[in-house]
Amino acid sequence: MSFDVPDDHRYLESHEWVRTDDDTARVGITDFAQDELGDVVFVELPAEGDDLTAGEGFGVVESIKAVSDIYAPVSGTVTAVNEALFDRPELVNEDPFGEGWMLDVTLADESELDDLLGADAYRDRIA
Amino acid sequence: MTLRRPPLAGVYEDATLTDFGGWEMPVEFDSTRTEHIVVREAAGKFDVSHMGQVTVSGPDALDLTQRLTTTDVAVLAPGDAQYSGVTDEDGCLLDDIIIYRLPDGAADDYLFIPNAGQDGEMTERWVSHREKWGLTATVTNRTEAYAMVALQGPDAETLLAAETDLELDSLSRFEVASDTVAGSETLVARTGYTGETGFELLCPTGDAETVWSAFDCQPCGLGARDTLRLEMGFLLSGQEFHPTDEPRTPYEADIGRTVDLETDFVGRDPLAAQARDGVDERLVGLELLDRGVPRHGYDVTDTGGNPLGHVTSGTVSPTLGTPIALAYLPTEHTDPDTPVRVVIRGESKEARTRATPFIDG
Numbered sequence: 489m490s491f492d493v494p495d496d497h498r499y500l501e502s503h504e505w506v507r508t509d510d511d512t513a514r515v516g517i518t519d520f521a522q523d524e525l526g527d528v529v530f531v532e533l534p535a536e537g538d539d540l541t542a543g544e545g546f547g548v549v550e551s552i553k554a555v556s557d558i559y560a561p562v563s564g565t566v567t568a569v570n571e572a573l574f575d576r577p578e579l580v581n582e583d584p585f586g587e588g589w590m591l592d593v594t595l596a597d598e599s600e601l602d603d604l605l606g607a608d609a610y611r612d613r614i615a
Numbered sequence: 616m617t618l619r620r621p622p623l624a625g626v627y628e629d630a631t632l633t634d635f636g637g638w639e640m641p642v643e644f645d646s647t648r649t650e651h652i653v654v655r656e657a658a659g660k661f662d663v664s665h666m667g668q669v670t671v672s673g674p675d676a677l678d679l680t681q682r683l684t685t686t687d688v689a690v691l692a693p694g695d696a697q698y699s700g701v702t703d704e705d706g707c708l709l710d711d712i713i714i715y716r717l718p719d720g721a722a723d724d725y726l727f728i729p730n731a732g733q734d735g736e737m738t739e740r741w742v743s744h745r746e747k748w749g750l751t752a753t754v755t756n757r758t759e760a761y762a763m764v765a766l767q768g769p770d771a772e773t774l775l776a777a778e779t780d781l782e783l784d785s786l787s788r789f790e791v792a793s794d795t796v797a798g799s800e801t802l803v804a805r806t807g808y809t810g811e812t813g814f815e816l817l818c819p820t821g822d823a824e825t826v827w828s829a830f831d832c833q834p835c836g837l838g839a840r841d842t843l844r845l846e847m848g849f850l851l852s853g854q855e856f857h858p859t860d861e862p863r864t865p866y867e868a869d870i871g872r873t874v875d876l877e878t879d880f881v882g883r884d885p886l887a888a889q890a891r892d893g894v895d896e897r898l899v900g901l902e903l904l905d906r907g908v909p910r911h912g913y914d915v916t917d918t919g920g921n922p923l924g925h926v927t928s929g930t931v932s933p934t935l936g937t938p939i940a941l942a943y944l945p946t947e948h949t950d951p952d953t954p955v956r957v958v959i960r961g962e963s964k965e966a967r968t969r970a971t972p973f974i975d976g
Binding site: 526527529530548550552553555574578581 | 642647910930931
């Protein structure tokens, strides 16, 4: 089975992705992660204004069969939450890199991006 | 420990597998939700070869089985089946089973179906009590000899009719007959664990793939089997009852209908007392009003936060789209629509009790 791993995203070993646009970073979980979880039925996310710390848990995603913590790829302050996931958590399965995004954060420290996996390294991780 | 593999293991390609009762079984072929909905709306097939098969034959087969189960086995005519409990001396459930009185002409008198991984223990229980009571019966664990396929859903009958000459119209719920299915000698029972009409097919292990492949419908895994049974409020051995982790009587587990106190069986006297005095706690359905997923082991409290009990099984119902659960609560909190709370990761979530099944059967 092959999974989407967009080249312009960076990844955590624990299957979260981040995509930056200037000083804003969008965060979600990968195609591989949603496939492992199966049907996502619940997503718990922080609120706007909350702070994330790179490597620490910031939320929970639950499928019918499992509960998983979600880890922050970068540190920063939450500027937007994808509230559509509260009513339609299945968007995480249907479009993990698009409509299934979770948070926007303002990057506290751009150099943290260098600690993340590039697309090739992440492809090796899930191979 | 080596996992037991069902005879169909070689047939699955993309299925996700898990250890269930010592068997390596498929959890999902497609997605649990997809499989679930297909069974409610059309038909799906499940490999349930992890379920045990134990036969009991000989002059005292009825007496032995009667004294080890909660129902009145004597009422079964050839070709009848019943849902029953196996209880210990305290009246607590060791297993819940289906007992078949096999059709005339079958090699054995009775066949019963223990849960996954319980076949060895149940066989031993029948054998040791036969010795203790000096009865004459042959008890054989045939779990490895049988494959079991469940064909469930509104289209199940049409699918099966194309593969057998058996008159399915005359096979009522909880009846069993023997005939060929896809050319293989098979026991066909109108039973299941989904709440839909459907069949459970028992065939020799060597014919498993032929019977499985004969049905062109969605293969379904244990994930959908669990969500389907939970919507019906059916018990799962090991979750709603367990000899040490969750010792519960049939009355507590809300299957008091399986207890016939007119028969004599192991555990009868404590159950008679419970029937007379009532139970302190009982299994009840819950519906979560807040977002979240109630799961096995989560605490249930009253609206003031005082502990009441715990969740035994929970999920988000694929049919209703809402979180549902089963929980043991003090009897005075089990009336439908009683407000309670389920504690999920430290947060108290609003819920209310509900009668089961959660969906219209």
